[in-house]
Amino acid sequence: MLVFPVAFRAMNPYLSSLQPYPFQKLRELFAGVIPSPAHSAINLSIGEPKHATPEFIKTALINNLDGLASYPLTAGLPVLRKSIANWIARRYGIPIPNVDTQILPVNGSREALFAFAQTIIDPCFAEPVVISPNPFYQIYEGAALLAGAQPYFLPTTPENNYQMDFGSVPETILTRTQLVYVCSPGNPTGKVMSLDEWRALFALSDRYGFVIAADECYSEIYFDEAHPPLGALQAAQEFGRGDYKNLVVFSSLSKRSNVPGMRSGFVAGDASIIAKFTLYRTYHGSAMSPSIQLASVAAWDDEAHVVENRRLYAEKFAAVQPVLNSVMPAAMPDAAFYLWVRVPNGDDEAFARQLYSDYHVTVLPGSFLARDADGSNPGKGFIRIALVAPLAECVAAAERIQQLTLQLTH
Numbered sequence: 142m143l144v145f146p147v148a149f150r151a152m153n154p155y156l157s158s159l160q161p162y163p164f165q166k167l168r169e170l171f172a173g174v175i176p177s178p179a180h181s182a183i184n185l186s187i188g189e190p191k192h193a194t195p196e197f198i199k200t201a202l203i204n205n206l207d208g209l210a211s212y213p214l215t216a217g218l219p220v221l222r223k224s225i226a227n228w229i230a231r232r233y234g235i236p237i238p239n240v241d242t243q244i245l246p247v248n249g250s251r252e253a254l255f256a257f258a259q260t261i262i263d264p265c266f267a268e269p270v271v272i273s274p275n276p277f278y279q280i281y282e283g284a285a286l287l288a289g290a291q292p293y294f295l296p297t298t299p300e301n302n303y304q305m306d307f308g309s310v311p312e313t314i315l316t317r318t319q320l321v322y323v324c325s326p327g328n329p330t331g332k333v334m335s336l337d338e339w340r341a342l343f344a345l346s347d348r349y350g351f352v353i354a355a356d357e358c359y360s361e362i363y364f365d366e367a368h369p370p371l372g373a374l375q376a377a378q379e380f381g382r383g384d385y386k387n388l389v390v391f392s393s394l395s396k397r398s399n400v401p402g403m404r405s406g407f408v409a410g411d412a413s414i415i416a417k418f419t420l421y422r423t424y425h426g427s428a429m430s431p432s433i434q435l436a437s438v439a440a441w442d443d444e445a446h447v448v449e450n451r452r453l454y455a456e457k458f459a460a461v462q463p464v465l466n467s468v469m470p471a472a473m474p475d476a477a478f479y480l481w482v483r484v485p486n487g488d489d490e491a492f493a494r495q496l497y498s499d500y501h502v503t504v505l506p507g508s509f510l511a512r513d514a515d516g517s518n519p520g521k522g523f524i525r526i527a528l529v530a531p532l533a534e535c536v537a538a539a540e541r542i543q544q545l546t547l548q549l550t551h
Contacts, residue, residue: 158286162279163509170490170506171497180501183530183538187505188328188479191529192399192453195446201439202403208431215419215428217246224438225407231444233375236383242412243385245419246429246437249404250358250393251280254322257389257408258284260421261320261352270317274305276329276510276520278356281322290319294512296519303332307345315349324356326363326370329481329510329525331474339376346387352414355390358406359477361397361447364455370476374409385410389418396478397447398440405429405437454478457528457535464539468546480526481507485550487522492545500541 161169167186176182216222222240229244230237238244247253262269262285271285275294285292293314297303305323323342325334334342346353355373363370373390377383393406408415422428429437440446458473461480465471471482484492489506496502507523526542528535 153287155287155289159283160279163505166509167493167503167505170494171503174494174498176497176501177499180541181537182501182503183534183541184503185527185530185535185538186503186525187529188396188527189529190396190399190401191531192450194399195440195443197443197446198398198400198403198436198440202432202436205432205435208433208435211431213428213431213434215245215423217429218431218434218438221246221434221438221441224441225409228441229374229409232369233372233378235375235378238374238409239412243415244407244409245415245422246434247391247406247408247422248427248429249395249401250356250391250406252404252427253406253408254278254280254354254356254391255284255287256421256425256427257354257391257418258288258290258320260418261354261414262288262290263319264289266317266319268317269319270314272305272307272310272314272318272321272351274322274324274327275512275514276507277322278324278328279510282512285320291317292512293318294514296511296514296517297327297330297332298519303327303330304334304338307341315345315351318349318351320352320354321346322354322356323373324359325373326357326359326474326476328356328359328477329479329505329507329520329523331359331477331479331481333370333475334373334376336371336376336379339371339373340380343377343380343382343388350387352387352389352411355388357390358393359396360392362451362454362478363476364451364458364473366448366451384412387411387414389414394437394440397450399450400436400440403433403436405433405440453532454528457532460532460536461526461528461539464536464543468543468550478528480528481523482526483523485546489520489522489524492549493524496542496545500545502538502541504542 269290271290273281295305389410395401505525507520511520
């Protein structure tokens with residue numbers, strides 16, 4: 142008698158814990174809706190830069206296409222690491238990091254933020270925890286879950302000035318915490334962490350041993366050239382933490398230089414952690430193309446295009462904010478290119494759906510960026526408006542939001 146083996150298909154059980162991405166939820170929310178043909182489409186839902194990529198970066202890429210003929214090293218080209226180190230020193234007024242041990246080029250901050258948790262989390266540790274802001278960039282949650290950790294969400298709301306209240310975290314959670322994600326300037330609130338907040342977070346890291354992943358992909362979108370946002374490495378230096386113990390910063394060219402398709406960024410900080418992360422990435426196969434690396438050098442070495450980029454965003458905020466403020470509070474963020482505003486009827490999904498249906502404007506419901514925690518969703522009742530479209534479109538969208546708000550409140 143022949144016995145045939147039973148077919149067996151193994152799947153990572155953690156995949157079932159992942160929630161749909163916010164933009165998938167948005168498609169489902171709009172299913173069956175036919176937007177008003179009286180209005181042109183304006184999409185302010187996704188934080189994808191729409192300003193033109195500077196020509197000199199395109200030229201640098203074209204001039205280095207010979208790099209496609211060679212395999213890249215995980216650690217990246219020395220010239221790129223040096224360029225990034227010099228930029229860090231110029232931008233934050235701190236000593237140049239060690240280019241061999243404290244800097245690693247990565248394929249954009251998103252991929253690195255996810256992969257980092259897979260490096261840090263010890264799966265043998267009983268019920269490891271990853272702390273995240275709430276609302277948050279969904280990569281933090283997915284990274285935690287697929288590493289076998291439990292996400293713990295700290296609400297950032299107007300009531301707590303959009304700050305992560307680490308003092309509210311129970312001791313039983315802190316003793317299990319292995320990784321903390323922070324985002325400064327924040328997505329979606331634009332909040333920048335203060336030196337006092339960094340002091341408190343560093344103290345907790347020293348006490349409980351967790352690693353801090355500082356997401357700074359919006360660090361170069363701000364509104365006062367004399368006062369750029371405080372960075373995590375800069376804060377560490379203020380407290381004499383030049384070794385950046387248990388701290389790794391994630392940065393990117395996508396928003397700074399309008400090159401989201403290049404997928405170019407870096408991590409910098411604790412040399413011992415970056416050594417382990419480099420080892421992981423060697424197996425992960427995520428080295429950056431030499432052509433992209435050399436175009437990235439051109440981008441990191443130039444600031445004039447970044448100043449102009451900020452000017453364009455400031456122009457849009459100056460035009461849009463008064464229109465929205467006439468019908469709803471639309472506070473200026475510390476930085477980044479989002480407005481995080483409370484809708485008049487308290488139902489962010491209904492507001493976004495009607496705005497799309499009646500006025501053909503797409504924004505993101507705030508509840509899609511947050512999770513229910515302690516009985517409430519801190520994103521509920523808000524919408525995120527990404528001022529990435531051209532100025533005229535941003536103003537037209539603000540006027541349509543104004544019209545809908547007046548319609549709902551009168």
